[in-house]
Each structure stands twice: as structure tokens, then as C-alpha cells.
Amino acid sequence: MINSLVMVIAGLAAGPALGGVISGLDRILTARLQARIGPPVWQPYFDVLKLFGKEKMVVNVWQAFCAYCYVAASSIALVLFFLQSDLLLILFVQAVGALFLVIGAFSSTSPFSQIGAHRELLQILSYEPLLVLVTVGIYLETGSFKIQAVYGGDAPLLLKLPFLFVVLGYALTIKLRKSPFDLSTCHHAHQELVKGLLTDFSGPFLALTEIGHWYEVVLLLGLCSLFWATSWGGMIIIVVITYLLEVLIDNVSARMNWRWMLGYVWSMGLALSMVNLVWLYAR
Amino acid sequence: MTEKLATILILMPFVSAVCCYLIRSVRLRSWVVLVTGVLLIAGALLLIPLTPFTFAAGSLAGLSIRHIVSAADFLLLFVILYFGFKHRSIIIKMLSVFQILLLAYLEFFSVKGIAAAGTIYCDQLSMTMVLIVALVGSIICFQAIPYMQNHETHLKLEKSRQNRFFAVMILFLGAMNGLVLSNDLMFFYFFFEVTTLCSFLLIGHDRTETAVKNAVRALWMNSLGGAAFIAALTVIFSQTAHLDLYRILLDADPANRIFLLSLALLCLAAFTKSAQFPFQSWLLGAMVAPTPVSALLHSSTMVNVGVYLVIRLAPAFRQTFLSHSVAFFGAFTFLAAAALAVGQSNGKKVLAYSTISNLGLIFACAGLNSPQAITAGILLLIFHAIIKALLFLCVGSIEQHIASRDIEDMRGLYAVMPVTALITVMGVIMMIMPPFGVIISKWMAIEAAASDFFIIILIAPGSALTVMYWARWGGILMSDPFAGRFKAEVQPVLTWTALGLLCLGAAILSIGAPWLYQWVIAPAESDFYLLDYTSRGGILENVVGIFPVFPLGLVAVLGFVIAIWAVKKAAGARVVAPYLSGVQTAEPGVFTGPMNTPTKAEAKNYYLASIFGEDKLTTWINLAAGVLLTLVIGGAL
Numbered sequence: 024m025i026n027s028l029v030m031v032i033a034g035l036a037a038g039p040a041l042g043g044v045i046s047g048l049d050r051i052l053t054a055r056l057q058a059r060i061g062p063p064v065w066q067p068y069f070d071v072l073k074l075f076g077k078e079k080m081v082v083n084v085w086q087a088f089c090a091y092c093y094v095a096a097s098s099i100a101l102v103l104f105f106l107q108s109d110l111l112l113i114l115f116v117q118a119v120g121a122l123f124l125v126i127g128a129f130s131s132t133s134p135f136s137q138i139g140a141h142r143e144l145l146q147i148l149s150y151e152p153l154l155v156l157v158t159v160g161i162y163l164e165t166g167s168f169k170i171q172a173v174y175g176g177d178a179p180l181l182l183k184l185p186f187l188f189v190v191l192g193y194a195l196t197i198k199l200r201k202s203p204f205d206l207s208t209c210h211h212a213h214q215e216l217v218k219g220l221l222t223d224f225s226g227p228f229l230a231l232t233e234i235g236h237w238y239e240v241v242l243l244l245g246l247c248s249l250f251w252a253t254s255w256g257g258m259i260i261i262v263v264i265t266y267l268l269e270v271l272i273d274n275v276s277a278r279m280n281w282r283w284m285l286g287y288v289w290s291m292g293l294a295l296s297m298v299n300l301v302w303l304y305a306r
Numbered sequence: 307m308t309e310k311l312a313t314i315l316i317l318m319p320f321v322s323a324v325c326c327y328l329i330r331s332v333r334l335r336s337w338v339v340l341v342t343g344v345l346l347i348a349g350a351l352l353l354i355p356l357t358p359f360t361f362a363a364g365s366l367a368g369l370s371i372r373h374i375v376s377a378a379d380f381l382l383l384f385v386i387l388y389f390g391f392k393h394r395s396i397i398i399k400m401l402s403v404f405q406i407l408l409l410a411y412l413e414f415f416s417v418k419g420i421a422a423a424g425t426i427y428c429d430q431l432s433m434t435m436v437l438i439v440a441l442v443g444s445i446i447c448f449q450a451i452p453y454m455q456n457h458e459t460h461l462k463l464e465k466s467r468q469n470r471f472f473a474v475m476i477l478f479l480g481a482m483n484g485l486v487l488s489n490d491l492m493f494f495y496f497f498f499e500v501t502t503l504c505s506f507l508l509i510g511h512d513r514t515e516t517a518v519k520n521a522v523r524a525l526w527m528n529s530l531g532g533a534a535f536i537a538a539l540t541v542i543f544s545q546t547a548h549l550d551l552y553r554i555l556l557d558a559d560p561a562n563r564i565f566l567l568s569l570a571l572l573c574l575a576a577f578t579k580s581a582q583f584p585f586q587s588w589l590l591g592a593m594v595a596p597t598p599v600s601a602l603l604h605s606s607t608m609v610n611v612g613v614y615l616v617i618r619l620a621p622a623f624r625q626t627f628l629s630h631s632v633a634f635f636g637a638f639t640f641l642a643a644a645a646l647a648v649g650q651s652n653g654k655k656v657l658a659y660s661t662i663s664n665l666g667l668i669f670a671c672a673g674l675n676s677p678q679a680i681t682a683g684i685l686l687l688i689f690h691a692i693i694k695a696l697l698f699l700c701v702g703s704i705e706q707h708i709a710s711r712d713i714e715d716m717r718g719l720y721a722v723m724p725v726t727a728l729i730t731v732m733g734v735i736m737m738i739m740p741p742f743g744v745i746i747s748k749w750m751a752i753e754a755a756a757s758d759f760f761i762i763i764l765i766a767p768g769s770a771l772t773v774m775y776w777a778r779w780g781g782i783l784m785s786d787p788f789a790g791r792f793k794a795e796v797q798p799v800l801t802w803t804a805l806g807l808l809c810l811g812a813a814i815l816s817i818g819a820p821w822l823y824q825w826v827i828a829p830a831e832s833d834f835y836l837l838d839y840t841s842r843g844g845i846l847e848n849v850v851g852i853f854p855v856f857p858l859g860l861v862a863v864l865g866f867v868i869a870i871w872a873v874k875k876a877a878g879a880r881v882v883a884p885y886l887s888g889v890q891t892a893e894p895g896v897f898t899g900p901m902n903t904p905t906k907a908e909a910k911n912y913y914l915a916s917i918f919g920e921d922k923l924t925t926w927i928n929l930a931a932g933v934l935l936t937l938v939i940g941g942a943l
Binding site for chain 1: 865
């Protein structure tokens, strides 16, 4: 009981604590790749704190509802991850957050928000099936959807599920809002829709969406860490390498359109998953 | 006691239907409908503690009920034949003659009036169906009372035809109860045909050209199902020498190819009833009827016959190729119908495709045929029925209010009819988000399907497409700039009662899903399956997965309360116009365009018609479904 309580608190804290730092490091690294110095590592926290201090402005009060639901769902998803719950359930809860963000964007009539919301839906459509197939792969290897079964294994999952790890990489790139998949919104205005999905969120509500995003990022990196869950070192190394690759991909690729995204991610992602799953079934 | 209650559930609607037909006074007829509904609900609830039970049908006014049913059966088929002649449909004529001949063969030469030992058999599965029919069906009939008043005022009919309408609606409920309680397959077949006829009458109710055309199509497609059904009965009787459903399931021999073929034919009959591809067009056409009809067909009655039948039969074909092919067929329908739903902007069509899609998933579960999958199937059946009824009734109210069923016209509905909009959004959320019932069953279904490569590869993209078409719809309902204070719209009391009961019912049942499993679903399958899930403290768990339904529900309620509090607080915040690149005018949604002309900013939904349009997909999907259907039937041999 005490143990789960500790895990709940750890999950709640991990989002802002790790997510903010990761975001700060990301910004420094990206700046260095672009021959800039970049902001201090704590900058994301300053940004969020500043946003919280701003005047509350809404286009539609339901935005507030959706922003809170986004943070609630994404933090619950991370807590469930820390409690080593069911992977599929975690995906579903995470999707709730993502959907509330979309619904929040829909609640403004601005075409920027509306198109951003649609693009976000297409992004969700692209990565959802892949994430489900990744959990199916993990289930086939460990015999359970529960995360505790992953930690019980004696060989790293990556060796059995290499292609599914790549597939998870697609989903991660989309969720981190990195090029070539930064269609709906991102930090660099690549989406060419002002701020796309987040255009009409402002002040404290925008800050909430940022915090929600931190939770999501930590959750996805947590999923990555499961692929080398046999040791702490392995977990950290796999996450660091994955994230470095993400930053690199972000900086060397251009933003593509949704047709390309849907076609590419579904064909490549499904093909890779199928190959990997067939190995597991054939065994 | 049980016999009396079963009589109330099955026969009373038939009597009430006659009353409805004869009574001309609107007020009196409404009371008949209300009383019938309440009695049905009471009867169903009283039956719960008595389940399971079985009894043989005795006689009515000196005549054996078995004989009455066979006479009624012939009468029914001749009525269908009459409609075949009336509408000059060669297919209906052929199919009904075929059925009459087979029925005559069965009644006079082979079965010869042998009744099953227990004509009526009610276990937890039947009980669940009776509850769905009684509760959801009656609530739909209640809402139909104000709806039909409006409907006829709008049509400016000289002579009201509501008496016929309510007679058939009530009759439908009785037929459904009869169907799910029948253990003698001859009775089952009779009620099966009654539902076919009822749906035909209801779809054609408005007597417009399209209505008649669509009704005739529904009749021939469902007659095909009826023909498959009675052909299956002939084969089964030749193999087992009885038509006792429960005994057939107990003594099932999957190695007997001919027996398996008859099960495949029954599956075909089920697919037509549940409007699976390539028979989807009758259900899509059914939306020409008044909305309560769609609500009834899509949720508590017609389409449930198919899934009920296959779930019921599933233990008999466990671990056969037939089972695999049914699962594959269902999963394919799930994906294909979800894809077609993405391409639609017509709200009722989206609902129709979503029905087909969800039923496909239930068939997939029945075909997977593991305890886990069957649990998922039954859960989905329950929750889909409630929420789909809710959404249809919402769309019906919306349509009467804004005179459109197009999703695009529902933009900013919150400003026009806030409460209905909120309930609709709630319905949408319950379709796609945990901890609500549909997602609990989807979670079970995916975990059950994970060990089958061919099924999971179809279900994974299908569920993502499902999320897409629902979220898009739910999102735009709230899309007008809005700050605080709403004024509820005026609706008849019966409409509010119906919407409120369905919405609350679905939410409460969702949180109570572990207990629903423990008390209803587990006993329903325990005769044929080893139970898989344990339900402890509101947590559903088995070896492969865990879903803390109740704790998560509590957290969700907490989150909801906080979010509502945030809305209250945000109502005091400064309200600004949506961003329009800084050139918005004083009028909301209008910006200063080229040449300083005021221009309205507009954005519409993506329907991706170039990928998911009906014209792009339907032909190929029908073709593929035809091939899969051949696989289902041929694979049984």
C-alpha cells in the first residue's frame, strides 16, 4: 500500500520534474545543432511559470475544461505506468488526454485551431495502431500486458522486438512533435498555422497544455525504456540514445504533409510490426 | 411465476400492439405505450432473481402453443409473400416461397410438431438481452411519443398513422423478448421472421418513394437471412432429430461437417440481421424512417438478434475453422465500417457505420471464442445498445430542432441547444474513452485478440479510425465562442427522461462493470467456458491484463469535478475572439479580407473523402466481404 502510494507520488512528480528538464536539454541540443547557444536548461520552467502569471483569457470556457482534462489524463497515464499497470490501459488513458487537447482546439472557431485539431487527429490516427501493436508485441514476448511482467524478463526486449522498437520510434517522433511529423503544432512554427492546435490556448491554460505534454513525453520515454528493462544502465542508455536520435531527425528533416505521414507511417509502421509479430507468432 | 412473467414479456406486447392499432385517441394510446413499457421493465426486473429457468409452453385456449406458432409462422410467410407481390420483388417472392416450402417440409414431414422439452429457456445471457430490450426499447418508445407528434405536425398528415407506428414498435419488443427466450428453434425462427416483418413495416412507415424502396431492400435481405435460418434448421434436425437449442449446444460435435455447415448458415442469417458487409445497405437505408425506428433497430432490437445468435452458438463451434473465419469476418467489418464512417458527414450515417463496426467487433469476439473474448463481446453488446440508443435519440432531437442531420450543421450546437449538445458529447466520450464500458470491452477484445495475428492486425487500425470519427464530431458540438451561463432549451419531459436515463445508465453501468461481469456475464458464460477474469474491489484482472475500473472511475469523477470547477472559474476570465491573424472585425468570426471587405472565416472538417469516401471503398469492401462470407460458409465444409 505504502509502496503504491510512493509510486503514485513519484509518477505525479516525474512528469514535471523529468519532462521539463528533458525539454530544456532538447532546446540546448537543438540550438547547438543549429550553431546557436540556446536557453538555459531551466528555461521551460520559467516559460511555464510566466504563463501561469498571465491574465486568464479564453475564447470558449470549454478550453479550460479540456486543458485540465488533458493534464489529468496524461498524469494518470504516467501514474499507471509507475504502478506497473496494464500497457494497453495506459495507452487508452493517454489517448484521453490527447483527445481532450483536440476537443479544446475544436472549441475555438479560428481556422488555425480547427485545422490544427484535424491534423492532430490525423497524427493520432497514424500512431495509435502502432502503439497498440507494440504492446501486442510486448505481450507476445512476456506473456502479459502488465508492465511488471516486462521487469520480470531476463533478456532485453529489444533483441526480440527490434522492428517494433523502430515502430515505437515513429510514434515517439509524432508525439514529441518533431519533424517530419510536426504538422499540428510545435515550438518552431513549422506547422505554418500560427501555433496550430494551441493557437487559442493562452496564459495559464497554455501552461497546462505544456505540463500535460511533459507527462506524455516522460510516458513515451518510459515505454522506450521497457525495451532494455533488465538493468538501470540499459534503461538510461536506450532512452538517451533514442532521444538523441529524435533531436537529430528533427533537425535534418523537413515538415511533411498529412497524406505523406498517414501513408508512410501506416505502410512502414504496419509492415515492420507485421514482420516482427510474425516472428513472434511463428516461434 | 416465471411463466406469468414470460407471458407478460412476450405476449403482452402483442396485445398492446393490437390496442395501439385500434385506439384513435392520442392521449389514450400514449398511456398504453407508457404502461406497456413500464410493465415490460417491471417484468424484466422481476425475472432477474428467478434466472435461470426453463419451462415448456402449454396451451392457449385449448390449442397447443406450438401449433399456434406454426400456424402463425405460415401466416407470416404468406404476408411477406404478399408484400413481395405488392412491391413486385422477385427476390422476396422466391425467398418466401422457399421458406414456405421448407417450413411445410419441416412441419409436416420431419419435425411434425415435436416441441423441445423446454420451449422457453432463460439464462443470464437471455436475461441480459431481455433487460436491454425492456429498458432501452421502452425508453425509445417513450421518447417516440413526443417525437412522432412533432414528426406528423411537420409532415402535415391529414390522418395520423401513429397508431400503426406504435403498434409495430411495441410488437417488435415482444418479438425480441420471444426470440431471446426461445429454446425451441421453431419458436426462435418465428420470432426471427416477426422482427424482419416489423423492421420492414417501420422502415417504410413514411411511405415516401425512398422509404418504400429501402423497406423492400431490408425485407429481401432479411428474408435471405430467414431462408438461411430455416435451411439450417432442416440440416440440424436431420443430424440431431431435435431442435432444442440448449441440447444442441451441449451435444455439439464440431467434427460433424454437416452440422457445422448448419451453424455457418445460422451465422449467415446473423450477418444479414446485423447488417454486416455486404448486407449493410438495408441498415443504411433504414435511416429514412423516423429516428426512434433507427434507435430501436440499431440498439435494442434488430441488429442485436444477429450478435446474440452467434454468441449463443459460439460454444458449439469452438476451435473450428468456422470460428476463425467468423472472427476474421467480424474484424474485417470492424475495420471497413470504421473507415467508411470517417468519410461521412451525415450524422446518422456515421452512427449507422459505427453500429456495423461495433457489431463486427462483437462477431470477432464470438469468433475468437475464448472466455475473455466472449466476455468482451457481451459487454460491448450491452454498452453499445445503451449508448447507440442515446446517440440516435440525441441526433433525432437535434434534427427536429435544426432541420439537418449533417455534422457540419451541428457546429456550435452548444449555443442553440446546450443540454442536448452536452449529452451528445457525453455519448461520444462514452464511445471512445476509458473508464467507460465500450472501451473496457474494447480493451478486453484487443487483449483477447492479441494472440491471433490476423485479427489484431485488423482491430488495431480499426480502433484508431473509430477514435477519429467520434472525436471530430464531439469536438465541433462545443465550437462556438462561449462564456459561462447557459439557458437550457425546451424539450418534452419524455425526451429529457429518455436522454437522461440512457446517459446516466451507461455511466453508472460503466463504473459498475466489474460487478456487471461478476453477477451477469460470468454466470452467462460459465456453462460453456472456464471463467477468466476475477473481479475484486472493482478491479477486473486476469493473467494477461488488469483494468482498475472502479478506482479509475473515481479518479475520472474527481478529474471531471476539478475540470468543471475550472470552467466555473474561467467563466470569470476575459473572453476574447478567436484568433484571426489580428485582422478580426467587431463581428465574431469575420475578418478584414482583401480590399478591406469583411470576410467570414470558415473551417470545415476533414472527411478525407478521397481515401475513405463511400464511392471509393464500398465496392471493394463488398467484394472482399463476399469472399470472406464464402470462406465462412465453405470453410465449414
